[in-house]
Amino acid sequence: MSAPRVVVVGGGLGGLWASLRIAESGFAVDLLSLFEVKRSHSVCAQGGINAVLDVKGEHDSVWQHIVDTIKGGAYLANQPPVKSLCEDAPGLIHTFERMGVPFSRTPEGLLDQRLFGGVRNRRTCFAGASTGQQLLYALDQQVRRWEVAGRVVKHEWWEFLSLVLDQDGVCRGLAAMDLRSLAVRAFTADAVVLATGGLGQIYTPKTTCSTNATGAAASRAYQQGARFANAEFFQFHPTAMLGEDKTRLMSEAARGEGGRVWVPRTPSDTRPPRRIPETERFYFLEDWYPAYGNTVARDEAARAIWRVTRELGLGVGGGDRVYLDLTHLDRDFFSARLGAILEIYRKFHGVDPLDEPMEIFPSAHYAMGGLWVDFEKDPQTGGMRRDSPRNHATSIPGLYACGECDYAYHGANRLGANSLLSASYSGRVAGESVVAYLRGRGRVGAPTTAPFDAEVERQEAINRRLMTGGGGHNPYQIHRRLGALMTAKVGVVRDNRELDSALDELHELAEASAHVDLGESSTWANQTLAHARQVSDMIRLAEVIATSARARDECRGAHYKPELALPLPAGKFPGDPEFEAYRARWKANEAAWLKTSIAEHTAEGPRITYEPVDTSLLPPDEPRDYR
Amino acid sequence: MTERRIELRIRRQDRPGSTPYWQSFRLAYRPSYNVLSALMALREDPVTISGERVDPVAWEHNCMEEVCGACAMLINGRPRMACSTLVDGLDPPIVLEPLPKFPVVRDLLVDRSRLFDALKRVKAWIEIDGAWELAGEGPRISPRAWSESYLYSRCMGCGCCLAACPQVGPRSEFLGPAALAQVRLMNAHPVGRFNREARLHAIMAEGGLSDCGNSQNCVRVCPKEIPLTTAIGELGRQVTGQLLRDLFGKS
């Protein structure tokens, strides 16, 4: 029997960490990626990565990080993994540091930390304004070392298409396509790790995600039986710049440093913004949230912008846009503080945001949901048991998932700077679990070739059908229709009637995607073919999101149905009968809805069931009250 | 009233080694267009000026915010990132060609393996014992050393500098400026320094530092404004020191 091999799909933070740990443990890795791994979406993260180092004398504690993460996620995350994540974060940062990540420094040469959304202490490490890029590059360098040593074999420009399962349902490898020659081939593996990232492209073009963050790979695993959890939880960033191709992130710091959000009181007002007098401007965040004003939390800001544009029709020029105005601020101060951020706006919009108010709109940013993964709880520590082969195992034996494509750690909403952490940490844990899995299982016979041959044949048939299709629908246009539909009906604000109609429209889109005309028949580097395949898998995943959202009749974290909102009674506090009535309703809702949603693929569409959340560390007995 | 239109003139090539040819396209102007979003609009309906329906143009993209390094191409004769090049600032017609010095895969899609091979040759990494957790922290680094190194760590492997470098060519072994800058970066790191000698020997070999003709083209085109020639100058001094050490033994 030959030495065990592992296939890792994806070379972002998650996939590279997993590859590294597996290679270090002596196993050979085949690493697949759609492009050179160095170009993975992780490079886009600018803000930072959380870990309690308490370098600022604030008595920050790991427990506080755990509490913030759990509460930020509205108690929907299983708590043992959250505990381990936060406890291991400092060690992870120091390992990154040893790899040479240029984290920004204090005058003493120590790791510097800054404040990030949703927390009170300075807990976020950063590397200039390019944290994700720097973390990814350090891992890329380490993996290259193993490549030179022959332990890792990279297959860049290869697309994972489907899993190969044996008759016992165990994952024994996969089928993938060379994106140049379009050849489909099988990779045998003793374990497979999916680290294929997020799915923001389902909301195209209103997303901050890279063009390759389609979720197609996770969708494929789902369609082959892997469970998909908490799909309805998707974070929208309130302030993204407008764009035809992508809506780029405008940091929260712009609001934090004094930026004001407004629209003209009359949407037909065609005057340039700076000519509109104060009295004819509607500063709706300041109006609606007097306590917080423009610095109201991400979710609230996104919903308010949604309301002002889509419900009140007050968007600038009647469209999907509002102003984020910095023009009243001190130029020098602002340039010094936020130079790098402003530079992005200048570069992509050709105007200076200190001269002209920026135009922004909420944008699909981060998927909290993803492939369901297991964990083994350590009764001694209350965290995850180290080196358990169950950690990060999907519901398909032999298949692991890590990074943004899994559902762990963030519950119903993610804290800023927690996902570079979870992507990295989960990759490391998944790598270690795979090693435990390989070491722990007995002798396994070589798989028979029949299921591999059948899978390759099935995938080639899909390619042939698409190449000869001529069904009339253009895959790029279907993708845009998908994005517009999901943005309008399965986005920032949800409504059951709209979700029903979204599901109907998704069926039509699925139908259209089965009848596409690629408009090209090239058998070499045919990008339309690859895109057409991705679009149809994105539609399947969109169905999972919409069905899960339809089923969850409550508001929690990023999932918001206004009809079901349970607002705190204004001016009433514990003891007051009105508050107590509210508390009772809140408790009833927790009892009904504090549960993980699980989607399983069936011929009739996603089937949704629920599973309890492990809240053993911090049970939710009190409603959140920020007052 | 005639709608304002932009013209794209694109050098196309069906496969590696096949003969390139040119096609021109017109598309409705939008003020927000960058070269990449214009190409995206074009791929939905690729009809040439002469009315012929052709295959969509192949090219590479991912981040759309000039940080992944994927979308480099020759735009009006200059190596640039398509995503951060606004259509508004360009003289018409907009001429797009694949990034030179790299083998063409298809149309504007090139194979940049040589860039990554160069990183292997120069051992552009820190030799850590393993990615496991250790007690204790990494080395302290002064803010000043940090800010010098940070400049080099932003290299996104786009290949613009190699495209512009007269010393890089299909038959030359030259490592190119990007990999050299990484040697500068790694050699300055408190732990990376331990393997300084191996890296210097790598760039003293054939295709190394001495192939640089000091034309300064690279530094003029780098979209991340990486001070490549400064790095090359510093490496020159490091190599001299290494030569002396090699000749006279450790000092």
Ligand SMILES: Cc1cc2nc3c(=O)[nH]c(=O)nc-3n(C[C@H](O)[C@H](O)[C@H](O)COP(=O)(O)OP(=O)(O)OC[C@H]3O[C@@H](n4cnc5c(N)ncnc54)[C@H](O)[C@@H]3O)c2cc1C
């Ligand atoms: C604009 C932006 C800013 C952000 N800023 C922050 C921040 O400041 N702090 C923070 O903590 N988080 C931030 N995030 C979130 C964070 O960056 C991501 O969640 C994280 O980087 C995801 O890493 P990953 O390894 O899961 O996936 P990715 O880095 O997306 O990598 C996915 C990999 O999978 C491969 N792949 C995908 N499909 C296939 C397939 N079918 N076949 C083969 N390979 C495939 C790709 O090639 C790629 O290598 C930000 C996100 C965005 C969009």
Ligand code: SF4
């Ligand atoms: S300075 Fe050297 S590396 Fe840079 S372009 Fe000129 S020859 Fe090439």
Ligand code: SF4
């Ligand atoms: S040095 Fe600059 S031009 Fe060269 S590859 Fe790096 S980022 Fe691109």
Ligand code: FES
């Ligand atoms: S698409 Fe990433 S640099 Fe242009």
